[in-house]
Amino acid sequence: MQSEELSGSVGAALQELRARAEARRHLVTQAVADKSPAEVQRLVQELQVHQIELEMQYEELLLAQAEAEAVRAQYVDLYEFAPVGYCTLDAHGLIGQLNLSAARLLGAVRQRLMHRRFLLFVAPASREAFLGFLAQILASEQRQTCELAMLHDDGTPFFAQLEGVAVPATAAQPPQCRLAIIDSTARHEAIQALAASEARFRQLFEQSSDASLLVQHSLVIDCNPAALHLLGASLKAQVVGHRPWEQVVPAEDPALPVAEQFAGAVAEARRLGSERCQFALRCLSGERLWVECVMTPMTVGGQELLYMVWRDVTAVEEQKRQLRTEKEFSESLLDNSVDGIMAFDQHGRFLAWNRVLEQHTGRRAAELLGQDIFAAFPQWRGQPQEQAIRQVLKGKRVTRYNMPFHSQPGHYESYLVPLLGPDNELKGGLVLVRDVTERVRLAEETTRLKLRQQQEVLSTILTTQEEERKRIAEALHNGVGQLLYAAKLNLENRAAPEATLRATALSLLDDAIRATRTISFELTPGILEDFGLKIALEELCKRIPKQNLRFHLNLVGLEKPRPRPIEIAIYRVVQELLNNIIRHARASEVFIHVIHEDQHLHISVEDNGVGISPDPATPLQGIGLAGIRNRIDLLGGELTIESRLGRGTIITIELTALIVR
Template identity: 45%
Template sequence: MLQPADLIMSRSFPSPIASEISALRQQALQHLTATDVPHLTAEPPAELLYQTMLALQQQELHRAQKQIKALQQAAAHTTAAADPTADKFHRLFEYSSDAVFLLVDNHFVDCNAALLALVGETDKQQLLGRHVAEFAPQKQPDGHSSRERADDYCRLAAAQGRYRYEWLGQRSTGEEFWGEILLTPVQMDTHTLLHAVWRDITPLKMAEQRRRESEEDKQRALDAAGVGTVMYTLGSKEVVLDERARTLLGLPPGSGPLPHTEVVRQVHPEDLDQAGEVLTKSQQTSQSVVLEFRVMCADNAVRYVRFRGEIEKREGQPDRLLGVMRDISAHRQAQQELSYKNRLLEHIVHDMPVVLTKLDHTGVFLELIGLGLRPLGIQDNELQGASIFDGFPDEAEHMRRLLAGHSISTISHVVWEGKEVYYQNFGYFDKAKQEAVIFSLDITESEQRKKKLHAEKAFSKQVIDHSLDCLVSLDLNLCVTAWNQNAVQYTSVPEEQALGRSFFEVLPHLLETPEIRNVLEQVLKGKPITLFNHTLRLRPGSYDIYYVPLKNTDRSEVTGILITIRDITERNRMLADAVQLQRQHQQTIVRAVFAAQEAERKRIAEALHNGVGQLLYVTKLNLENGGPCPPDPAVLQVLNEAIQATRNVSHQLTPGILEDFGLEVALQELVKHIPQSKLKVYLHLTGLDQPRPLLLELSVYRIVQELLSNAIKHANAHQVHIQVEHEDDQIVLSVQDDGQGMPESPLVVSDPGMGIISIRNRAELLGGRFSLDSHPDRGTTVRVALPIPAKSE
């Protein structure tokens, strides 16, 4: 159908069509002028002009149809006798399986039976004279009007000589179908005729649509899975990547092929060799390519990518690699996190006192491992395959609850072959695996401390009840929480009347003083206060009063006050009489004992030096000057060593350097005589430049000397640390070696010499303190603290 004339002339058409439309317009104008249309202006309305042009066109179309029909009939009669093949061409037109028709200005002027069947008509007359767009939806799939599209295709066919296009048709029943139309212009005497072939391609279109939808579904699935596609042509070494694959490799968007070098640049350098080996092997064996590699991102981050592909062959030779890749960074991180957690669990199980237990649904051990088994003497999986009900019957009730699907949190006391351990257990039942998992922590030490604490509490209660001191405890509000029998005796206030009441209410006439309140306030702030030789209003004598802040377990907060009142009247009297006598007696004994020891040592040293030493020296002189033959050097060497050994022993017995130069120099010289190849000695001296009694310095020297000897002879030590420090009123020494340690009862020895027992006795006689810390294979540490006597002593 033609558009209004003003619109028609404004469009750009091929010159033949434009000239025909121009001529048709002129005919319409002439027709309107000849019919003397009322009120006709110089330029008639476009709608009137258009209707007139359409009517003239229809008239021309009917004349053309009549002319073609007449020509066909004449040709049929004329050529039937002259040329039998003409009838065959006519039959091909009429009975062709393809829908064939003729158009003039896109209107049907003739068609065969196949076209009628295609569009759903039964009579050719129902078709002739109608526009081809009448057998199509109002609009084509591209959104354009079907009539406009049909006219455009008609003009293109006239301009190009032929034109093929796809067309969405519509049968008379309303059913839509896809067709392919080939238009071929045929020039008649006065008109251009279009010969058209219309083929139904609906099955092809549907197949194509299904294929396209399948490809789209696949692409959506790949996109949803985060998968990118890769095609690598081995010959040209070009790579075609989809958008997802480009994103995974950190490449810019695009669709064209890339040289493989540009793709390789994105792969982590450490993964290139492995990737090359896998690809080469795949080409040789035609196996699938499975590869995981890292991609360097622009921000220097690392992305993990997994590629899987197949080699496609052509003529028996590898041609292309087709595959997919996806980002496995999250999976890899999850694997690394899981690996870390597994390693952490292994460290916990093997390096901490815990036990990991797995049981099947019947209670049989699937796994039993952990360092926490060692106190029981059980090795990892030693009980695998055994029943927990047989091995640990005391846990039967808890295990039944656990195997029934309940979680448990219990403390168990396990006894195994005479060994006992306490465990804190946490367990749950995994329904998916049908197994129970128990995590047990060795809390033996904690439980033992609890028992000890309970025993201490019971003991404390007994001590409070039977103490000779007056004991009173107060809470933060200064209310009485404990009041023993001596408190009753001292105050004449019964315990039941004191408990729970304010301390000041119990004894108002004695305690309502600013001094007592100030003391209690200081104690509540954490400061212990002791009042020595104090007097009480109700009782004669002297008393020490101790105000001690009570604190919680971590000693961070004060929870109350403990008041201890001790009668020291008799003690003071006796102490005054005994202290001086005891001190004098002790010092006399110590001096006598040590003086005797040192005298004996000095006598032995002089005997060695003046006796054995001189004899060895004379023997050496006689050998050197005794005859014409020189003495054997080996003999002289032995004599020299014997002389030196005698001198060393004599020096050790009587350290004259101690009297001459003091303790600091004496200890330094003592260490110098220790062969470094046998024992490395580290000496740390502090404050030894101060004066001290010779007897005290000699005792320190002897103790250090003996401990060094023990380290060399018995401990098989490699290193010894000696620390001697002069403090305000005492001298403290510590000797620590890394030797083999001592047995559980190191003080039970048969050596009557200067051994551990002698060191301890010497320290006690001097009023000092002695401590020994030794374990087999972990060395020994001896600490001694000796008081420094006052100058008057």
């Protein structure tokens, strides 16, 4: 524009100079013959002045021409080599003029582009938009702008921003459009990349399995479906617009309010770039969750946002709580165990040392854990302790009885067990040290008691045998002996008739034979061997005098054969109980039950006599019940006595695991 204005001013100056020269031309053509000298001189002076003016104007014209050439060169430089493409289009979109940048953008030399339709370089999808853009330019005096997809001359696509302005029509030229073309491919690609990135972020944001929230000015401005699910919300309006710490459960004794804690976490996130924290969350449904939160500050469009990711770690917290509970239980178990417990790894370093070992050794767990066993207890080297530990580290179980422990008096047992991992790899060993001093003492005391009981049993047996011998001797002396002596005296009496003597002697001999059979039956009842336990017990009851004592006998399941020692023991027990009732109970009625079912035998003898002491701990008087108890103990049975003074006695015997032949 400046060049055009300058060219116009130079042309106007030339026109004016020509007009003035024409005006003075008559001065030159005038005849001087009829002029006076004064007029000639004045005419010469005018011509000289006019010549000087023409020379001055010519110099001005040369200066203006040089300035016009400089301006034109500057205009050409600015137009042709501008970084933006310029072109001029007529109303039909034909290219009338364009600079080198426009030619480079369109991908052809200027000569090939002149008078071609600009629409050919617009992508087909954008041609309708270009036609509308061109119509707007021609119809408006304002600058118009648009961005179109375009094509190079070889067909490769690019994007360009077009800015156009209309040139009004004149008499010399129709209306035109001046167009600026700016290559916006890089910007368009950047915008597309940004849009794709935003789309990916939005997709990740929406489809993330973790709850994601965007916070601005301490208010939630957006959240994904996972956040709604985590908070138990059905609509975004229940979350968006609220403060993110509204659902946080305060600690029981918080040092700061929840809002201040949140502000501190945000400040740390700004300082470090990210911050991780954990808190309890109460959902809208009332459910309580543990949530791990990661805060990341970001700047979008010049505005600061806080990106928060919440992850449900309730299961992890529950596992941690369970692990803590199990650890506390294990520590409590170790500390409250009556055994000394220590553990070591595969390298022989202490892993556990409980309170019992601290009390026995005077060494604290704090000073031993992590130390080498033999560095802590060098006195174990070359001793049974070292040998046992070496065997455990080879995967063997070891038990040491009565192994001395740290120079402590008493008796100790050590159980050494290898600790194996999930794949049966050796992880170390576990040692249980048990103080069995009291157990050994009790075992020794039990042995002494058993010896004493055996001595008492032997003494009872011997006493019983002596009593039986004495009773048999008395029975033979008072019964069979007297009868035989009477028979002898009767035979020696010669004064009596022979028939009378014979009859009397035979009667006495019959009584002696019966007495002998009775004694023999009491000693060894042959009926038990010949006919079994049931018939023997029935025969036993028949032989007892029944003048003042009524018997009720209930026998069940005794047809089954049993080992002979058991049947003899049962027979003798019932016999002794009946003898005790007859001698001491002063009873009028007796109930006897002997029942054999499966491998269990039940004996119950009940009377209505004077009774005995009901306390089982009271020592039994006499050798009868003591002998019965000894028999039952030898058979592995149980004897129970229930008695009330003046109301009778019930003696119950239970025998189990009887072997039937």
